[in-house]
Amino acid sequence: MRIALGVEYDGTAFCGWQTQPGGGSVQDALEAALAKIAGQPVGVVCAGRTDAGVHATGQVVHFDAPVVRPLTAWVRGVNTFLPEAVSLRWAQPVADDFHARFSAFGRRYRYLLLNRPERPGVGHGRVGWDYHPLDLERMQQAAAQLVGEHDFSAFRAAGCQAKTPVKLMREASVYRLGELIVFEFEASAFLHHMVRNLVGSLVYIGQGREAVGWMSELLAMKDRRVAAPTFSAAGLYLVGVRYEAHWGLPEPATSMPIELEGALPR
Template sequence: MRIALGVEYCGTAFRGWQSQAGGGTVQDALEAALARIAGGRTGVLCAGRTDAGVHATQQVVHFDTDAERPLTAWVRGVNSHLPDGVAVRWVQPVDEAFHARFSARGRRYRYLLLNRPQRPALWQGRVGWFHGPLDLAAMQAAAARLLGEHDFSAFRAAECQAKSPIKIMTQAMVRQCGSLFVFDFEASAFLHHMVRNLVGTLVYVGKGAQPAGWVDALLQMKDRKLAAPTFSPDGLYFRGPVYEPHWGLPEGGDEFLDGVLT
């Protein structure tokens, strides 16, 4: 049987999603909890790997198991064995053709940036921070230039293992809610550090260091060294993959993010 899970986590205390030597990752914690319920090792595959410090409101994973358990066991039971900061939100049996990563036709990210002179305390680790004033209209104009199919090499980390830097950006928006700037991105897929590099570049435009047209030049030159530095992981949230409706998976999972912005 193939099962899909929707998982949320706060990445502050973890070394990222992907399992690695020494443990301490979200995948390590989830697989250990699943093994307690399944009665044996249970490996999972995710929709999108996240770096250390990055959060997720709807990470989707799938796994195969012969263990016959009530569906509630994969939620309540697994959650009882997970550490603070990680929780299974939902469970759904899926067709064996479903793959959490390869069945996704898109992925969504949100970055929360606190813009005030003082660093965050209550939201430490949950938002990025920039101390100087930012021009919303300039950042919106720059973000609009990211839409469409582009070679995003200028926003790609050196260690990125993606086969191609060409991606299709279907959403690139910036809005302001008081002292909080909200960056929303949706694309066919993302390169390593791509969202954090995009936010860094938009902040450079917002603070007046570069014009909005700088984004066009960066896309054309395809040189990571010419773009802005990589922004902090603290404010980055993986909002989940986008699947075709026929898979029947729950949508949403953004109650937390949407609630703080109303």
């Protein structure tokens, strides 16, 4: 039986999602915990690989269960063997042709940026930080230029393995919650480091270092070398993956998790 899982994790202590020879990844931790319940090795496939230090509240994975277990065993049972920074939210049987990555038609990322003179304390590792006063309206106007189908080569990491840099951006918005500036991006798919590179360039515009129209110029130039540096991984969250309704998966909970609401400065 193929089973899909909803996963959340604090990526601070992990070397990223993807399995590593020496362990230390979120995938390594999850597969080890699943093996405890299955009694044999289990491999998982995720909707979107995240880098070291990147978090997720809405990651989706699938695996082929080698044994029959109640769904509660694939959630509460597996959680017993997971590190505290990783938790399964739900498990759902799916058709054999479901694929966590290739069946998805959209992914949503959120970037949390602390904008104040002092660096984060409680939010260390969970928010990015910029001490310059940022002009929200300028960043909002620049973000609006990202919506639609574009070649995002200017925001693509050198080692990106995506077949094409052309992606459909369905939403790109920026808003403020007290001392936090929140960046929301939803697209058909994302390139490696794309969100962190977008945030870096939007911050440059918010600082007044570049004009609002610079974002459109970067899209047209398709040259990673002329855009801003890659921003910190600390504030990046994969908050939702979207699938067609016929797969029967829970809708992604893209609102701010209550644990973040209470821990982060407002």
